[in-house]
Amino acid sequence: MNLSKHLLLTGLLAGLAYGGQAAPQSFDFKDPKSVNNAIFQLDAPLESINGSANGISGTVTFDPENPAAVTGKIIVTTASLTVPNPLQNTHLHGPNWLDAAQFPEISFEAKSLANVKTADNVTTGDLTGTFTLKGVAKDITVPVKLTYLKDKLSARVPNLKGDLLVIRANFPINREDFNIQPGQYEDKVSTTINLSLAIAGASPQP
Amino acid sequence: MKRTLQLLALLILLATAATWLGTGASRGWTKTSVAVKTLDEVTGIEGITYQKKFLPGVDFLGAGTALAVGLAGASLFFRKPTNRKQQPN
Numbered sequence: 001m002n003l004s005k006h007l008l009l010t011g012l013l014a015g016l017a018y019g020g021q022a023a024p025q026s027f028d029f030k031d032p033k034s035v036n037n038a039i040f041q042l043d044a045p046l047e048s049i050n051g052s053a054n055g056i057s058g059t060v061t062f063d064p065e066n067p068a069a070v071t072g073k074i075i076v077t078t079a080s081l082t083v084p085n086p087l088q089n090t091h092l093h094g095p096n097w098l099d100a101a102q103f104p105e106i107s108f109e110a111k112s113l114a115n116v117k118t119a120d121n122v123t124t125g126d127l128t129g130t131f132t133l134k135g136v137a138k139d140i141t142v143p144v145k146l147t148y149l150k151d152k153l154s155a156r157v158p159n160l161k162g163d164l165l166v167i168r169a170n171f172p173i174n175r176e177d178f179n180i181q182p183g184q185y186e187d188k189v190s191t192t193i194n195l196s197l198a199i200a201g202a203s204p205q206p
Numbered sequence: 207m208k209r210t211l212q213l214l215a216l217l218i219l220l221a222t223a224a225t226w227l228g229t230g231a232s233r234g235w236t237k238t239s240v241a242v243k244t245l246d247e248v249t250g251i252e253g254i255t256y257q258k259k260f261l262p263g264v265d266f267l268g269a270g271t272a273l274a275v276g277l278a279g280a281s282l283f284f285r286k287p288t289n290r291k292q293q294p295n
Contacts, residue, residue: 035246035253046264047234052241052254082256084237092247149249156248165247 024063027165027201030058030158031063036199040078042175044191049088053106057078060110060201062165063147067123073109074167074199079124084187097180098134107132113144121148126168133178142171154200169197211281215274222270226262236263 023054029036037094040047055077068194078100083089093100117124123146131140146170149150153162174180181189213271239256246253 004240033246034255035249035251037243037251037254039254050241054254062234083258084241085235085263086240096238120208147249152248158245166251166263188233198251200246 023068024069024204025163025165027059027060027062027072027163027203029058029199029201031056031200037197038199039196040081041194041196042192044188045082048055049083049189050080051083051092053077053081056199058107058201060165060167062146062148062151064121067118067146067148068113068125070113070127070146071110073107074197076106078104078106103131103134111139121146121150122146131173134180135174136178138177140171140173141170144169153204155174156200157202160202161206162202165201165203166203167197167199169195171195208284208286209282211277215277215281218270218277219274222267223275226267226270229260229262232261232263234263236266236292237261 020046034054035041036054036062038053039055040053041053053076056074057077058074060070060072060074062072067162078098079093081092083092092098095102098106108129108131113125114128115124115126116180125144125146126141127144128139128141130137132138133185147166147168152164153160156164172194174191175193176191187202194204238258238260240256240259240261242255243252244255290293
């Protein structure tokens with residue numbers, strides 16, 4: 001076998017291997033349309049405190065053939081958390097609550113996905129990872145729903161081909177676990193913070 | 207002066223109540239922006255943006271009422287003007 005035939009055969013085998021087994025894809029969650037958001041809600045006597053954050057970034061590696069192997073890190077900019085009341089907004093970012101100046105990021109780093117169920121393009125499971133808020137890192141497990149949208153990137157961002165991955169998660173955390181006013185204002189603001197995440201990441205392809 | 211303070215108190219009370227009622231009589235805290243949701247049809251995600259809008263709440267109503275009560279209370283420190291008749295010597 002001469003050199004050109006050997007190279008052709010190697011290329012053919014590599015092509016077959018690539019086509020027959022999908023590789024993990026990297027999804028970027030910096031959303032150009034600023035639709036990605038995290039909603040938070042705390043109960044309070046007069047009315048619940050509802051707000052959202054849209055300063056979301058991060059990367060997730062997802063293999064449609066092996067959804068359980070999902071890994072990655074999602075980051076929320078603390079300063080992007082917003083509530084409609086200006087005084088509450090100031091308190092929220094201030095040193096007594098989230099201290100956005102000293103702790104500019106809130107993050108979740110995924111480690112493993114358990115109880116995985118996949119139907120069509122939707123995978124559900126319990127995602128375990130490290131949640132970091134106000135400098136306190138804690139391992140938590142949250143139920144997630146991953147929706148893989150193949151070839152849908154161009155429908156959202158013209159001139160870009162590729163796939164989308166939508167991640168949805170709803171879970172509560174206890175603010176006292178993350179050193180947010182522990183033992184304080186329990187009669188005015190609940191210790192439980194309900195979080196709801198709805199984000200889409202893009203995996204552009206050439 | 208007494209009459210002026212009382213009229214001002216009444217005006218503030220009416221203006222506060224009218225503003226609060228006219229903007230939906232919100233029983234929550236005052237808001238300076240409202241969340242606007244837009245659906246991304248490809249992903250099904252509801253994006254949230256904030257639009258500047260003043261929405262007075264019960265704290266606004268309370269502050270306006272307190273100011274009106276304060277002015278009405280202050281008016282009590284002023285005597286009602288009286289027409290003095292000169293006593294014949």
